[in-house]
Amino acid sequence: MSDPVGQISGTQQSLSDWAAPYVTDVIGKGAALGELPYVPYTGTLSAGQSGLQNQAYQGIAGLGIPTAQMGAYTPASFTAGNTAQRYMNPYLQASLEPQIAEAQRQAQIQRVANASRLSQAGAYGGSRQAVMDSESQRNYLRNVADITQEGYNTAYGVGQDQFNVEQDRLQSTQRDTNRYGLDALQQMSEFGDTQRAIEAEGLAQDYAQFKEERDFPYKQVTYQQSLLQGLPVEAMAREYVEPSQLAEILGYGGTLAEIVALLKGAFS
Numbered sequence: 001m002s003d004p005v006g007q008i009s010g011t012q013q014s015l016s017d018w019a020a021p022y023v024t025d026v027i028g029k030g031a032a033l034g035e036l037p038y039v040p041y042t043g044t045l046s047a048g049q050s051g052l053q054n055q056a057y058q059g060i061a062g063l064g065i066p067t068a069q070m071g072a073y074t075p076a077s078f079t080a081g082n083t084a085q086r087y088m089n090p091y092l093q094a095s096l097e098p099q100i101a102e103a104q105r106q107a108q109i110q111r112v113a114n115a116s117r118l119s120q121a122g123a124y125g126g127s128r129q130a131v132m133d134s135e136s137q138r139n140y141l142r143n144v145a146d147i148t149q150e151g152y153n154t155a156y157g158v159g160q161d162q163f164n165v166e167q168d169r170l171q172s173t174q175r176d177t178n179r180y181g182l183d184a185l186q187q188m189s190e191f192g193d194t195q196r197a198i199e200a201e202g203l204a205q206d207y208a209q210f211k212e213e214r215d216f217p218y219k220q221v222t223y224q225q226s227l228l229q230g231l232p233v234e235a236m237a238r239e240y241v242e243p244s245q246l247a248e249i250l251g252y253g254g255t256l257a258e259i260v261a262l263l264k265g266a267f268s
Contacts, residue, residue, distance in 0.1 A: 095154070
């Protein structure tokens with residue numbers, strides 16, 4: 001077993017005398033800062049909605065969505081019920097009736113002319129007049145029949161065309177109504193997404209502020225601990241094992257009488 005005399009028996013570390021005042025001052029200031037309470041930010045954490053956005057949201061909220069009028073368009077039939085007659089009547093009244101009235105007027109003119117010629121010939125009131133009146137009436141009736149037939153045929157085609165035009169307009173109106181309603185709903189959805197994003201940003205900022213305040217004490221402890229780390233200002237004192245009195249005696253090189261005297265002093 002080796003002799004422990006002269007080996008290090010322990011160490012003790014302390015601040016160097018030249019650095020102790022400065023380090024103590026720094027640690028004291030840091031400890032004071034570490035004890036300060038949390039100071040929250042009391043201002044606005046998120047931008048929120050702008051004035052123009054608020055106006056836009058008010059406008060979109062005030063839009064009337066024609067949900068009751070939206071849907072599929074069911075076309076009507078021209079031949080169902082009195083639909084054809086309803087579309088034909090305006091044309092008949094505007095075109096057919098004046099033509100019949102004109103034919104009647106022309107027939108009346110012809111009858112007066114025939115009567116004048118018969119009077120000049122001295123045959124007025126005779127069988128010849130009856131034949132001429134009968135022929136005039138027959139021509140008039142045939143003319144009215146032709147006018148009526150052609151008029152109804154034309155009225156049917158014109159009425160059907162007008163019906164088709166109105167059906168196309170109604171279908172187009174329904175399509176525009178559906179498109180408007182769907183576009184308005186889509187716009188509301190997009191505006192809602194924007195509003196939700198703005199609100200979510202505010203909530204995220206509030207939660208971040210909450211976490212910062214919650215974690216503040218832990219950060220302060222870590223900060224205070226960091227004040228003591230990495231300071232190269234330590235002084236080290238070492239203690240060594242000293243030889244015992246017996247070892248000194250055994251290592252003493254005096255006379256026998258001197259050694260005996262030392263032994264007596266060691267064990268007395």
